[in-house]
Amino acid sequence: MEPGQAIATGRRLVEIQALDLLQQYRLGQAHSRRQLSGKNQLRVGNEGARSHAHFCLKIAAAQHTQLASLVVASRLSFHREMLMAKAKTAFVCSDCGSDYHKWQGQCSDCGAWNTLSEIRLGSAKSTSRAPAGRSGFAGELAPARVLSEIDVSEVRRIPTGMAEFDRVLGGGLVPGSAILLGGNPGAGKSTLLLQACCGLASRMPALYVTGEESPQQIAMRAQRLSLPLDELKLMAETNVEAILAALDKHQPRLLVVDSIQVVYSEELSSAPGSVSQVRECAATLTRAAKQRGIVLLLVGHVTKDGSLAGPKVLEHMIDCSVLLESSDDQRFRTLRGQKNRFGAVNELGIFAMTEQGLREVRNPSAIFLERGEKQSSGSVVMVVWEGTRPLLVEIQALVDDSPLGNPRRLAVGLEQNRLAMLLAILHRHGGLQVGDQDVFANVVGGVRVLETSVDLALLLAIVSSFRDRPLPRDLVVFGEVGLAGEIRPVPSGQERLSEAAKHGFARAIVPRGNAPKTAPRGMEVHAVATLGEALALDF
Numbered sequence: 318m319e320p321g322q323a324i325a326t327g328r329r330l331v332e333i334q335a336l337d338l339l340q341q342y343r344l345g346q347a348h349s350r351r352q353l354s355g356k357n358q359l360r361v362g363n364e365g366a367r368s369h370a371h372f373c374l375k376i377a378a379a380q381h382t383q384l385a386s387l388v389v390a391s392r393l394s395f396h397r398e399m400l401m402a403k404a405k406t407a408f409v410c411s412d413c414g415s416d417y418h419k420w421q422g423q424c425s426d427c428g429a430w431n432t433l434s435e436i437r438l439g440s441a442k443s444t445s446r447a448p449a450g451r452s453g454f455a456g457e458l459a460p461a462r463v464l465s466e467i468d469v470s471e472v473r474r475i476p477t478g479m480a481e482f483d484r485v486l487g488g489g490l491v492p493g494s495a496i497l498l499g500g501n502p503g504a505g506k507s508t509l510l511l512q513a514c515c516g517l518a519s520r521m522p523a524l525y526v527t528g529e530e531s532p533q534q535i536a537m538r539a540q541r542l543s544l545p546l547d548e549l550k551l552m553a554e555t556n557v558e559a560i561l562a563a564l565d566k567h568q569p570r571l572l573v574v575d576s577i578q579v580v581y582s583e584e585l586s587s588a589p590g591s592v593s594q595v596r597e598c599a600a601t602l603t604r605a606a607k608q609r610g611i612v613l614l615l616v617g618h619v620t621k622d623g624s625l626a627g628p629k630v631l632e633h634m635i636d637c638s639v640l641l642e643s644s645d646d647q648r649f650r651t652l653r654g655q656k657n658r659f660g661a662v663n664e665l666g667i668f669a670m671t672e673q674g675l676r677e678v679r680n681p682s683a684i685f686l687e688r689g690e691k692q693s694s695g696s697v698v699m700v701v702w703e704g705t706r707p708l709l710v711e712i713q714a715l716v717d718d719s720p721l722g723n724p725r726r727l728a729v730g731l732e733q734n735r736l737a738m739l740l741a742i743l744h745r746h747g748g749l750q751v752g753d754q755d756v757f758a759n760v761v762g763g764v765r766v767l768e769t770s771v772d773l774a775l776l777l778a779i780v781s782s783f784r785d786r787p788l789p790r791d792l793v794v795f796g797e798v799g800l801a802g803e804i805r806p807v808p809s810g811q812e813r814l815s816e817a818a819k820h821g822f823a824r825a826i827v828p829r830g831n832a833p834k835t836a837p838r839g840m841e842v843h844a845v846a847t848l849g850e851a852l853a854l855d856f
């Protein structure tokens with residue numbers, strides 16, 4: 318090995334004496350040649366590994382010493398810049414991000430099995446020169462500006478023509494952004510994007526790259542859905558380099574890639590769909606989209622446990638991540654924002670899958686409130702706040718004698734732990750003993766309610782089922798229940814009440830903190846401060 322060079326031989330090891338070395342170097346008492354070569358090994362800790370190693374190398378160069386081995390804490394950027402100038406690949410754990418030179422079955426850092434996969438590092442040429450400002454020793458720093466100097470003129474958003482889709486995106490597509498649309502097979506991802514693109518193509522050049530279906534299939538579907546066929550360009554391609562070439566040729570402003578899991582790069586040896594391919598191709602496409610200011614829509618598959626197939630890093634790269642989910646009965650599709658750099662998340666868009674493709678549902682409360690004529694016990698309507706709008710949903714509970722020694726508590730669409738907690742509150746502050754009862758709770762329509770405002774509605778539904786006394790049909794309830802049995806206010810109380818009034822609800826039980834100055838017309842509002850007060854209300 319040449320003086321001034323080092324190789325990495327292992328992973329995170331304890332402490333290093335490089336700091337001493339550095340100080341002595343600065344004081345002009347650098348280690349003698351003998352000391353350093355006699356030591357033969359420098360151990361660099363995780364903290365400040367980069368600068369330590371820089372100094373070690375400088376010293377070694379200055380003293381014409383060889384460092385037999387420089388053991389460093391491996392951080393990818395560090396490897397790239399300093400140690401692995403020649404190496405082109407590394408193996409990265411998709412769970413914790415640790416990297417290794419060789420493949421191994423288990424990640425020694427986080428203990429996960431089979432999570433290591435090959436990734437490509439930058440080429441030797443580009444990595445050998447660190448950008449100025451990152452070197453830390455010389456060169457110019459990147460200019461820093463105060464916030465007020467930065468141009469923030471409003472980016473013009475491009476409406477997709479589908480209001481529900483736009484709302485989830487925070488008002489439309491932002492040029493130069495990357496959006497990931499996830500969903501189960503058959504959720505309707507391709508249909509949604511085809512409908513949006515055919516509409517958009519008349520306003521901006523659009524390219525739809527399909528890797529899963531043939532162009533004939535897509536054309537047939539577009540024809541059947543009576544979409545405009547003249548503007549959208551279609552291409553069947555899975556090679557990322559070819560997609561980039563097509564970008565140069567067709568110069569689209571909108572690019573759809575369906576799906577990212579089938580796209581592959583020639584420069585990687587791993588199979589399409591593998592972590593490294595997905596990550597590399599997504600990064601390449603995102604970079605291209607940002608450089609050219611085009612909107613990139615990526616379709617991503619969802620694994621059995623509901624997470625996006627591919628490494629988590631995919632979600633870091635893109636600007637928006639939206640998930641298309643189908644309801645239990647397959648009629649409705651909910652589009653939910655999971656991450657959005659340009660707007661609020663937890664927005665909910667609702668579509669119905671029909672013969673003519675996806676149709677927007679403009680008044681979702683109405684569909685979740687389809688109830689039979691007869692009011693049964695254990696059911697009550699509540700108002701959830703989804704992103705920027707209220708949504709009326711029905712909460713159901715069933716309380717029944719349990720044949721089991723350990724009664725069941727089951728929550729569908731609600732948090733399981735919250736149910737257990739609410740039952741304890743009910744016992745303590747409502748004086749209701751349900752210890753020997755099975756308790757099932759459900760949100761109708763396959764909606765997931767993660768808000769605390771569901772507490773009061775759920776408790777009233779449980780009590781109603783337990784006593785077998787139906788609650789009035791025109792009653793709406795919301796409020797958070799505290800461990801002391803107090804009813805706490807929730808955000809946007811007034812808007813929730815107005816939404817309920819709009820749908821003909823005439824009675825409401827709300828937290829005292831949410832009591833309106835003037836109740837919506839035709840509505841009787843009961844403001845309660847404790848669980849006892851709520852249970853004492855008799856209709």
Ligand code: TYD
Pocket residue numbers: 500501502503504505506507508509538542670671672673674675
């Ligand atoms: P698709 O968009 O192919 O799903 P994904 O790309 O998410 O896998 O949609 C497929 C489902 O949608 C399919 O099961 C049939 C249904 N569908 C309809 O019911 N009506 C329609 O008009 C279309 C186009 C699809």
Ligand code: MG
Pocket residue numbers: 506507508529575
């Ligand atoms: Mg598809």
